[in-house]
Amino acid sequence: MAALKYAGMDDTDSEDELPPGWEERSTKDGWVYYANHDExxxxxxxxxxxxxxxxxxxxxxxxEQETDEKGQIVYVDHINKRTTYFDPRQAFTVEDVIIKPKRYDGNTAALEILQGRxxxxxxxxxxxxxxxIGFETARSFALHGAHVILACRNLSRAGKAVISIQEEWHKARVEAMMCDLASFxxxxxxxxSFKAKNLPLHILxxxxxxxxxxxxxxxxxLESTFQVCHLGHFLLVQCLQxxxxxxxxxxVVVxxxxxxxxxxxxDSCGKVDLALLSPAKKNYWSMLAYNRAKLCNILFSNELHRRLSPHGVYSNAVHPGNMMYTSIHQSWWLMTFLFTLARPFTKSMWDAKIEPWLPVPLCVETKQQHNNNISLLEWEF
Known part of the structure; x- marks a missing residue:
């Protein structure tokens, strides 16, 4: 390979030696092509x-790469004061491998999905x-350079979460701010307070x-489960819209x-029963209140996406999966017992983070028959 020797490099790729009459060349942006002088x-x-x-x-x-008077690319070796049409990088070409998109499933951790982002x-x-889930999501984004704000009702615990993330990476930009969803x-x-910082908001x-x-x-x-799980977030989105x-x-990820x-x-007439959303104590069942709030989440997310997506703001509702080691079941012994039985079929918190900036929509299918009845209710706050 005379060209390689002229460039001051040895032939390190003998297995790919070209047949007689062929020449290896490269484009201006480094792509290699082959010229057959016989044909x-x-x-x-x-x-x-x-x-x-x-x-x-x-x-x-x-x-240095330059262009000669004929418009051809030439490479100038300023150290040895010589010029060649051979790209010296061709001695270290790499195979152009087409990497197929990885398929994610319920066992994929957030750090895997965010790798390289x-x-x-x-x-x-x-x-x-x-x-x-909130902490693991915050941690994953912070470790990939995002400016993360933890909106929490307990600033002491939020502060410890901030320290935990920053101990993992001292350059992590994480801060805690007070936000109690049980209080409008x-x-x-x-x-x-957030608006006073004059920051953009890319993901909520x-x-x-x-x-x-x-x-x-x-x-x-208002009944606390309904306000914390739904109405507080509804108001937050309206304030930051x-x-x-x-x-x-x-x-927006709900x-x-x-x-x-x-x-x-x-109700039995097919109309929205407002009494179901914030029931009196005698009509209250905690699990049912939670289910209703989660249904409101999805209906709200759908309507939010319909209204704001033309303006570049997209909303997805997600189901994070069934998990162990969350605090959501610890306030009732029956839930703790049921979660223990379900443990072999659940995933860890490590696997359950939410990745809202991915281009793949992570949407939960809604009950379509509710949409027309609920959408106006959700926006008439």
């Missing part, structure tokens, strides 16, 4: 192996980000929730549950 034609594939190749990396130190220009708000006043104060993860809680009313006079639109493309399938919001 006066060129091709991308190696005439023996059939492989495609490209030049890896930049030119060696001291080399750079979120350094993204701002992400996660409610309930101090524990459980607190939600509005959070939104005002509505993750916080409660389950199997005893009946209680919030300071706003203008920021999301200015930050487009942006995304963490729902498959349990939404085991309830209904309609």
């Amino acid at each position: 006066m034609k060129t091709q991308w594939e190696h005439p023996k192996t059939g492989k495609k190749k490209r030049c890896a990396g930049d030119l060696p130190y001291g080399w 750079d979120f350094s220009d993204k701002v992400i708000v996660i409610t309930g980000g101090n524990s459980g 006043r607190s939600v509005r104060e959070f939104a005002d 993860v509505c993750n916080a929730g409660v389950c199997t809680q005893p009946w209680s009313l919030t300071e706003d006079g 203008d920021v999301l639109r200015r930050s487009a493309p942006a995304r 963490v729902s549950s498959e349990s939404h399938r085991f309830t209904d919001l309609l």
